[in-house]
Amino acid sequence: xxxxxxxxxxxxxxxxxxxxxxxxxxxxxxxxxxxxxxxxxxxxxxxxxxxxxxxxxxxxxxxxxxxxxxxxxxxxxxxxxxxxxxxxxxxxxxxxxxxxxxxxxxxxxxxxxxxxxxxxxxxxxxxxxxxxxxxxxxxxxxxxxxxxxxxxxxxxxxxxxxxxxxxxxxxxxxxxxxxxxxxxxxxxxxxxxxxxxxxxxxxxxxxxxxxxxxxxxxxxxxxxxxxxxxxxxxxxxxxxxxxxxxxxxxxxxxxxxxxxxxxxxxxxxxxxxxxxxxxxxxxxxxxxxxxxxxx
Numbered sequence: 001x002x003x004x005x006x007x008x009x010x011x012x013x014x015x016x017x018x019x020x021x022x023x024x025x026x027x028x029x030x031x032x033x034x035x036x037x038x039x040x041x042x043x044x045x046x047x048x049x050x051x052x053x054x055x056x057x058x059x060x061x062x063x064x065x066x067x068x069x070x071x072x073x074x075x076x077x078x079x080x081x082x083x084x085x086x087x088x089x090x091x092x093x094x095x096x097x098x099x100x101x102x103x104x105x106x107x108x109x110x111x112x113x114x115x116x117x118x119x120x121x122x123x124x125x126x127x128x129x130x131x132x133x134x135x136x137x138x139x140x141x142x143x144x145x146x147x148x149x150x151x152x153x154x155x156x157x158x159x160x161x162x163x164x165x166x167x168x169x170x171x172x173x174x175x176x177x178x179x180x181x182x183x184x185x186x187x188x189x190x191x192x193x194x195x196x197x198x199x200x201x202x203x204x205x206x207x208x209x210x211x212x213x214x215x216x217x218x219x220x221x222x223x224x225x226x227x228x229x230x231x232x233x234x235x236x237x238x239x240x241x242x243x244x245x246x247x248x249x250x251x252x253x254x255x256x257x258x259x260x261x262x263x264x265x266x267x268x269x270x271x272x273x274x275x276x277x278x279x280x281x282x283x284x285x286x287x288x289x290x291x292x293x294x295x
Contacts, residue, residue: 005055005085006212007229010222014184015192017220018055019176019212020234022048025087026163026173028236032275033094037165039074041106044163045141046079047087048175051234054085057124065121070139072113073098080273086237090272106165112139118148142175155179158196160219162203172206176219195221238274245269245278249288257292261285 005020026044029035035043046066054064062083069076075092101107116136123129132152136144142161149157161175178196180189199205199218210218216225248269249257260267267280280288 001206001209002232003234004212004230004232005051005234006216006227006231007055008213008216008220008225009228010192010216010220010225011184011188013226014181014188015220015222016179016181017176017216017225018052019174019216019219020048020051020055021172021174021206021212022051022234023170023173023206025051025234025236027170029089030170032236033089033091035091035094036097038098038106038108038111039091039094039096040165040170041163042074042108042111042141043077043079043089043091044170044173045108045161045175046077047089047236048161048163048173049141049145049159050079050081050087050089051085052175052177053120054081054083054087055229055231057083057085057122059083059125061125063123065119065123067119067121068112068116068136068141068144069119070113070116070136072109072111072139074111074113084233084235085231086235088236088238088273106163108141109139112136112141114139118144120148120152149177149179158192160196160202162201162206164203164207172203174202174206176202176215178219191221192219195219238271238276240271240274240276240278242278245271246280246284246288246291249280249285250292254289254292257285257289261289 003024008017030040064081066079073096077091079089081087098107098110118134120132121129134148134151137147142159146159149155158178163173164171196219205215265282269278
């Protein structure tokens, strides 16, 4: 079952549904960052939400950044996405390990913590990027995003995010958001709420090999659901380059760069998103200094 995202309309266009399977993306992140199971679940949920929110952006240069910072041992998770959507992420403490919670599940809430904030930045070509910030409510991530949509975007949205991890890695990962349109009736909203309750976890539905269309029908209770958009080109992809890293070195200032040249004669930078290493020899460092003089 390959990664994909699909958008649907239920109840004659009155309920919007977006479902995503992100298993391969989350497994890629787990491998790159050598994530513990609970870190995999936490980052996987945010990567999934970034895919869903990224798919809502229209411009080829639009960019989404999600930053989640709690008071738990995982620290800060940053994920970015574009409209394709392609995503990448970084995490402060990828090796955090905690006992299972009282429900026998990975303790994502304990690893994130429940004091902190969720910050969403959308750069969609306007003069200033849109910035929404919301305090964490549980650290379980789906609830935190539901709160964000309610408070920052004034949308009552049902959010489900799930990552199933076994001894071999990520078994299934995915999520969905459901948003009633202004003309949705109380009865239709109530049917959706009951259907969500009956459907169970998104990761289990994916593990039972349900398609995204079958999941959409199950979580809305509407068999006549309509597909309005689909995309199978999701990817974990970093756009780092030696040029970007050279620009980063230039930001430390001439004094600091001269110090590195005198003391080390070389520099190595590591990308936080993909762990790729970039080596700069003495000649290349001098070239960066010369560029700084020309500015």
